[in-house]
Amino acid sequence: MGILVPGAGVIGLTARPKAGVVLIGTGGTIAGRGASPVNTSAYDCSVLSIDDILADLPAAASIADISAEQLFQSGSENFGSAQLLQLGKRISSLLKRDDVDGVVVTHGTDTIDETAYFLHLTLKSAKPVVVVGAMRPPSALSSDGPLNLYNAIVVAASPLAHGKGTLVVANDEIHTARDVVKTSTFKQEAFRSPYGPLGYIVEGKPVFYRLPARPHTVESEWSIDEIDVLPEIGIVYAHGGMNDSMVRAMLDSGVKALIYAATGNGNVATSVVASLVDARARGIHVVRGSRTGGGMVIRNAAQPDDHYDWLVTDDQVPHKARILMMLALTGEHNARTLQNAFLTY
Ligand code: DAS
DSSP states (O other), X not given: OEEEETTTEEEETTOOXXXXXXXXXXXXXXXXXXXXXXXXXXXXXXXXXXXXXXXXXXXXXXXXXXXXXXXXXXXXXXXXXXXXXXXXXXXXXXXXXXXXXXXXXXXXXXXXHHHHHHHHHHOOOOSOEEEEOOSSOTTSTTOSHHXXXXXXXXXXXXXXXXXXXXXXXXXXXXXXXXXXXXOOSSOSSOEEOTTOOSEEEETTEEXXXXXXXXXXXXXXXXXXXXXXXXXXXXXXXXXXXXXXXXHHHHHTTXXXXXXXXXXXXXXXXXXXXXXXXXXXXXXXXXEEEXXXXXXXXXXXXXXXXXXHTOEEOBTOOHHHHHHHHXXXXXXXXXXXXXXXXXXXX
């Protein structure tokens, strides 16, 4: 039983005066420090603890009852399956607690879109999980770190964010983990979703304008509590003058699937086709994607996928298609089921 707050959704009748939010620190630029305030791009990453970061944001205490813990202290370019699994399992156990209403993960921006997508597909809870980073360290002029973190806590504490999956908050915007991609090496407006953000944070209040259309969290077929190993998956990036050496190098690397970040709408150079056919003959799934960063790759259009038993990524960018394929391969391996994962999620 709950009460309906206009525009806010249902809040339990026994709701505490402030939401309980747990911050998990993992490093990144949001935990970085430069030698001078003008060092917006050259600085030491992952040096401030989550307690240091929180101590510099006293205003956060007015939003929620906050506790903080440090899980990693590293740039996200170093994160792999071990970190994804450890982080996911920790968040899962936190979300089961009655005194935890939401979780915020401070994270490097390089792979924030991959981690967020992994959590979006594997956490079995409607409680908000927000992954947040910064493009400038807290020591820099006009750092985006403090406001991004403040806004992330606002969203994690808000009933409005319930049931919307894992979110990435940056630059006043709320993005769904399914769509968001890092698109700049240095700009504060680095995060883009091809169909636009779900909403904004304005004057410390979240405002949503749309919902994620595809299943996630409680509706997804994967649960972090049931996954202990993730398969290796490689990405080959296509370019003009492409030959088959990169694909051939992967054949003996132990990968279970290969995402081919093809040119345009999934075209495969004639010089590469035979190596991808060989990959599939050796049991490696081949997934045609696109390096363009926008639009879908259509099955059987640029290549006869049915004939080769290849898959397509739909509209997912190659590095996030890799996350989805890792999860898809934890279950049934037939091509139809795997293809369906791309068309569903
Ligand atoms: N070192 C990068 C990372 O941790 C940079 C960043 O956080 O923005 O992803």
